[in-house]
Amino acid sequence: MTNAITYITHKSLRTSYVIQGDSMAASGPSADGNTNIPDYEYTDVNTTAFHIGSFRNEWLSRLKAEDCSYQQEDDDAFDANFAKEMGVAAETMTELKSICSLDSLRCHPEDEQPDTEVVPPDPTLKTLVQRKKKQDYRASLKVTKNRHDLYADELERLTVGRRPEEVADLVPEGEVILTINIYYPAIFEKFNYIRPHMTLLMTGSHSLAELRDAICCVSDLQVCGEFSNTPDIAPDFISKDHYKSAFFFFEGVFYNDMRFQECQDISMTVIEWAKARNFPPHSQAKMEDTQFVDLKVKVGFPYLYCHQGDCEHLVIITDVRLAHRNDCLDKKLYPLLTHKHRVTTQKCAVCHVFIGRWFTTNDQFAPSEPCLFCDKCFRMLHYDSEGNKLGDFLAYPYVDRGAFN
Amino acid sequence: MDFFRKQVKSDCEELLRRFQETDSVRFEVFSKIWREMNFAQIFYGTVGHEKRAFSRLVLDSTCRFFLPPFSFQIRVGGLYLLYSLYRCQTASPSEQIRLALKDWDDMKKFEKDAVDAQHVDVVYIFRQLMFLKAFHFTAMPTQLTYNKKKKVERSALCEEFIERASRPQQLINIELLEELSNIHDLYKKLKSSVSMTTEQADSSVNLIHKDLVPQLRSTVVDFYKWQQRKVRHLHRFLFKIICMCVFLDNISCSKRAGLLASIKSKAYGQASEVCALCYRF
Numbered sequence: 001m002t003n004a005i006t007y008i009t010h011k012s013l014r015t016s017y018v019i020q021g022d023s024m025a026a027s028g029p030s031a032d033g034n035t036n037i038p039d040y041e042y043t044d045v046n047t048t049a050f051h052i053g054s055f056r057n058e059w060l061s062r063l064k065a066e067d068c069s070y071q072q073e074d075d076d077a078f079d080a081n082f083a084k085e086m087g088v089a090a091e092t093m094t095e096l097k098s099i100c101s102l103d104s105l106r107c108h109p110e111d112e113q114p115d116t117e118v119v120p121p122d123p124t125l126k127t128l129v130q131r132k133k134k135q136d137y138r139a140s141l142k143v144t145k146n147r148h149d150l151y152a153d154e155l156e157r158l159t160v161g162r163r164p165e166e167v168a169d170l171v172p173e174g175e176v177i178l179t180i181n182i183y184y185p186a187i188f189e190k191f192n193y194i195r196p197h198m199t200l201l202m203t204g205s206h207s208l209a210e211l212r213d214a215i216c217c218v219s220d221l222q223v224c225g226e227f228s229n230t231p232d233i234a235p236d237f238i239s240k241d242h243y244k245s246a247f248f249f250f251e252g253v254f255y256n257d258m259r260f261q262e263c264q265d266i267s268m269t270v271i272e273w274a275k276a277r278n279f280p281p282h283s284q285a286k287m288e289d290t291q292f293v294d295l296k297v298k299v300g301f302p303y304l305y306c307h308q309g310d311c312e313h314l315v316i317i318t319d320v321r322l323a324h325r326n327d328c329l330d331k332k333l334y335p336l337l338t339h340k341h342r343v344t345t346q347k348c349a350v351c352h353v354f355i356g357r358w359f360t361t362n363d364q365f366a367p368s369e370p371c372l373f374c375d376k377c378f379r380m381l382h383y384d385s386e387g388n389k390l391g392d393f394l395a396y397p398y399v400d401r402g403a404f405n
Numbered sequence: 406m407d408f409f410r411k412q413v414k415s416d417c418e419e420l421l422r423r424f425q426e427t428d429s430v431r432f433e434v435f436s437k438i439w440r441e442m443n444f445a446q447i448f449y450g451t452v453g454h455e456k457r458a459f460s461r462l463v464l465d466s467t468c469r470f471f472l473p474p475f476s477f478q479i480r481v482g483g484l485y486l487l488y489s490l491y492r493c494q495t496a497s498p499s500e501q502i503r504l505a506l507k508d509w510d511d512m513k514k515f516e517k518d519a520v521d522a523q524h525v526d527v528v529y530i531f532r533q534l535m536f537l538k539a540f541h542f543t544a545m546p547t548q549l550t551y552n553k554k555k556k557v558e559r560s561a562l563c564e565e566f567i568e569r570a571s572r573p574q575q576l577i578n579i580e581l582l583e584e585l586s587n588i589h590d591l592y593k594k595l596k597s598s599v600s601m602t603t604e605q606a607d608s609s610v611n612l613i614h615k616d617l618v619p620q621l622r623s624t625v626v627d628f629y630k631w632q633q634r635k636v637r638h639l640h641r642f643l644f645k646i647i648c649m650c651v652f653l654d655n656i657s658c659s660k661r662a663g664l665l666a667s668i669k670s671k672a673y674g675q676a677s678e679v680c681a682l683c684y685r686f
């Protein structure tokens with residue numbers, strides 16, 4: 001990637017934003033404070049509602065082009081500029097640079113390279129004392145790094161500072177990046193208390209439909225139906241085609257997915273759904289036509305994503321900020337998954353080795369009701385060598401959340 | 406990672422407290438304390454994924470010292486601390502410092518004050534952070550997950566670091582009391598020049614408290630005590646101030662306007678002098 005290219009991308013995007021910004025300013029509020037500068041509605045909990053595109057323009061109008069550029073400027077140019085602007089003589093500048101250098105912060109002899117992965121002996125900082133305590137405790141338990149940590153490392157390594165192969169795929173300078181948490185449905189009783197979620201990064205130019213497509217929920221894959229008489233024709237997975245309707249609810253607006261024929265008349269269902277839950281007056285818009293920059297939201301506030309008729313997820317936008325040179329800058333890798341709750345897989349009740357694929361009810365062979373079997377054990381116990389069903393049980397295909405990770 | 410929040414806060418406050426004692430805004434002075442405390446070691450002992458999470462925690466908990474309501478000197482210390490932590494962190498590539506849109510104006514004002522006062526090192530460190538692209542330009546100072554419990558644990562601001570200029574004891578200090586005392590004497594002389602005897606004057610034209618100055622002084626002392634004992638004293642303090650204003654207002658001689666103006670200008674002058682102290686080289 002060359003200087004010229006980044007510069008042009010930045011410049012063009014910036015210009016178009018500034019134009020938008022001007023028109024926003026004309027219609028926006030002015031006298032009683034700018035409502036597109038987010039502030040707390042409840043301290044440390046959530047913000048007031050603001051328009052994401054206008055928020056971006058507010059930042060861009062304050063920053064110089066180089067402040068949000070991906071390009072690292074030249075050291076000497078910085079020094080020369082500084083000296084000139086502050087009226088500092090050359091020798092003062094040299095002294096200043098040495099005073100403010102990294103060397104002045106070094107806490108060990110120059111010829112020694114300390115091991116930064118261990119707590120130094122006899123620490124005085126309270127943080128270090130605490131860390132030592134924690135490490136000693138962990139060592140006494142003899143636990144090594146858990147899967148969760150490993151997985152987080154993996155995601156991190158993949159995404160930090162990534163650049164695209166094609167210039168056209170570069171996330172433009174001055175673009176906004178949103179961090180979005182999608183929580184798994186509360187009905188999943190096992191996880192009520194730890195609030196498992198996935199975290200996605202999206203850019204301002206993404207649409208809500210793209211967010212929808214990036215949300216993976218097991219109920220999008222759940223096979224409906226009882227297949228005990230015909231286990232061979234039970235499909236492996238059934239995709240989103242089952243019920244295509246879905247909507248997001250942000251700040252009084254229902255955003256419906258209208259991309260498919262089957263979705264066209266969901267509006268009525270939504271309105272009734274809203275009535276039943278005493279929702280305040282609301283309007284509707286199309287998910288696929290709504291970009292994040294068009295949205296008005298509160299950061300930190302729980303909103304709603306509903307699909308498959310009744311599978312409800314909380315959606316929280318936890319962060320909105322300008323893109324940075326260390327971000328993953330390849331558009332193609334967005335929506336970018338940065339966190340996913342790892343669910344332990346449910347093993348077969350018989351062999352305890354393989355992941356469960358069937359669950360049965362009314363089953364005389366089962367140690368529990370309902371009971372989970374791997375495909376092998378299920379067929380072995382419930383069918384004779386010719387494949388004839390033995391007994392009166394009911395069998396449902398099962399998609400394991402853990403297997404789906 | 407929240408596990409370390411309390412310890413990190415206390416370590417940072419200790420460093421800033423030592424910096425405050427020096428009454429300096431020089432980076433040299435700051436970095437000396439940093440080295441004495443082996444502060445770079447705060448990152449030692451974190452591995453893998455912890456590095457990034459700990460950098461995040463440390464930068465988030467330090468950022469507020471760089472903003473109001475802290476005094477200029479503490480804000481300088483906060484800036485130096487942010488810079489030093491940012492440069493010394495073990496996460497690679499580095500975690501950024503979060504800067505919220507609502508705090509931008511405060512920060513630019515701080516930069517301007519530093520430029521105006523020719524604090525070259527303060528300006529240099531600040532511009533270095535911009536140059537190093539150390540900031541994320543964000544909506545809010547931290548990510549928000551609708552976590553209502555976190556609020557309960559939110560720790561109090563360190564009282565000694567807060568801007569002092571607004572405090573009554575700064576406004577009504579020894580010099581002001583002396584000045585008031587002089588004015589009071591002048592007023593007494595004025596009265597006696599009008600009447601035949603001083604005894605007569607004192608009793609007949611008794612428009613102002615005889616012991617105005619000692620009373621004002623004791624009120625300020627009261628206010629100090631209130632800082633330990635809270636509310637009730639403040640009410641009494643305000644009540645006394647109001648009473649005194651009424652007394653001053655009742656002085657029906659031509660000196661009245663001048664006297665009020667003198668007190669006012671002295672009071673404001675003191676306030677701005679206190680601010681100026683923060684800029685001491």
Ligand SMILES: [Zn+2]
Nearest residue numbers: 217219311312
């Ligand atoms: Zn779902």
Ligand SMILES: [Zn+2]
Nearest residue numbers: 348351374377
């Ligand atoms: Zn099995």
